[in-house]
Amino acid sequence: MGEGGAAAMKDCDVAVIGGGPAGSTVAALLAERGFRVALFEKSRHPRFHIGESLLPANLPLFERLGVAAEVRAIGMHKWGAELVSPAHPRPTRLAFADAWDKSLPYAYQVRRSQFDEILFRNAARKGALAQEGCRVRGVEFAPGGGACLQVEREDGAAESWRARFVADASGRDTFLGGRLGAKRRNARHNSAAIYAHFRGARRNAGSCEGDITIFWFEHGWFWFIPLADGITSVGAVVWPYYLKSRTKPVNEFLMDTIALCPKLAARLEGAERVTAAEATGNYSYACDRTHGPGYLLLGDAYAFIDPVFSTGVMLAMTSAVDGADAIETCLRRPGKARRALARFDRRTRRGPREFSWFIYRVTSPAMRGLLMGPRNLLRMREALLALLAGDVFSRSPIGPSLLAFKGLYYFLSLADPRAALRAWRRRRSSLRDAANAGA
Ligand SMILES: Cc1cc2nc3c(=O)[nH]c(=O)nc-3n(C[C@H](O)[C@H](O)[C@H](O)COP(=O)(O)OP(=O)(O)OC[C@H]3O[C@@H](n4cnc5c(N)ncnc54)[C@H](O)[C@@H]3O)c2cc1C
Secondary structure, three states: OOOOOOOOOEEEEEEEEOOOHHHHHHHHHHHHOOOOEEEEOOOOOOOOOOOOEOOHHHHHHHHHHOOHHHHHHHOEEEOEEEEEOOOOOOOEEEEHHHOOOOOOOOEEEOOHHHHHHHHHHHHHHOOOEEEOOEEEEEEEEOOOOOEEEEEEEOOOOEEEEEEEEEEEOOHHHOHHHHHOOOEEEOOOOOOEEEEEEEEOOOOOOHHHHHOEEEEEEOOEEEEEEEOOOOEEEEEEEEOHHHHHOOOOOHHHHHHHHHHOOHHHHHHOOOOEEOOOOEEEOOOOEEEOOOEEOOEEEOHHHOEEOOOOOOOHHHHHHHHHHHHHHHHHHHHHOHHHHHHHHHHHHHHHHHHHHHHHHHHHHOOOHHHHHHHHOOOOHHHHHHHHHHHHOOOOOOOOOOHHHHHHHHHHHHHHHHHOHHHHHHHHHHHHHHHHHHHHOOO
16 A cells, blocks of 8 residues: 555545445535545546436435435426336326325436436535545555555546545445455346437326336336436346347347337337447345444445335435444444444345345236235335335334235235246246356
């Protein structure tokens, strides 16, 4: 570190690796509380990122950060979700206004390039030293506490930074998780995605224009996310075996895949693809820890399961809010650090856990049937909508109703054992394939 007569080591209280939603949120909150924060982002904003559909539970976080008006200005109002299934004659619409807590009836669809830039500039405004084109190359934790980071700038210049605490918000790069050997493939789930942006897609009318639409099809499901500037994001989340079957260029493969879902193809008739299609391989993983001596793992740097419920940004920002509280306690009241870290750990693990049961089953016929026609028996529909709104950290007492929903799912699966067995076998063989491929 600092070899070859490099410039003197720079100092900060907290070094944040990655300027996405998690990194910019934790940096803003800690800078606001008077910490010297160095935020390192390897790329430059605005930059493309997938993950454009937000949840109502994001909105209080925007208020807290002071960016609500800016996000509203770039966002498309999303009042609910439309579900389209090949096994059902009509689509279903789920409105957030019908959720358990009626106070958050909408969310936004955003271009992540704009959204992430808003959060990043906000961190700088709040006093964080927010640096773009700065890639963290290495971190060494000192036995007595604190860490040294090696940072490389775009022009190749190297810097060393000393930090009292490190927040890893490096997303799917899982900077620390990878280096510490803490990252684990999710043994219970895997999927892959292929996506692009389209101009001229046929959207729903009126206030439903900004709804996300989910289309199930033979190999998985599609998202259809209308953005504010008229562009629509379309992506297929598929079993990895399907992506592996690709023999054509990605653009053609995406269009062939869309053709397998006639109801989506009809919405894209005459639409023009305006970005190159991108494919992402199996991305379901979690680290075996949320923190260690002198560091926290935030957002995707800790875990990511699946985009079906659009939870990624909400979970990333929530973990950053909790992370800021934990780091503040560690640095200002070390005697209370253990308790603060335990709380951070509990909440960070809880988010992915709450959603995973539903995610693992979303392509099964019983779950599809329940989502297409949710009844409000025992307030199950309101509880389900609360979950879909991301309302898992508030005091809404949705637990018992969700338990009833799960019971009903098992009951329906038993009522049609052949379909349930087929879905289970398919999932199992896909997991085995991924394990054999070492994905
Ligand atoms: C196909 C797909 C669809 C998705 N759809 C949705 C959706 O609709 N809604 C939703 O909420 N979520 C969605 N997600 C998930 C969402 O994209 C992520 O959960 C979210 O971006 C996580 O935020 P983050 O801040 O943890 O990480 P990121 O947003 O990935 O930010 C990490 C940042 O760290 C930077 N970085 C990485 N390594 C370094 C380094 N060494 N030094 C400096 N900088 C570094 C990166 O450049 C990046 O800017 C989707 C994910 C996938 C794969």
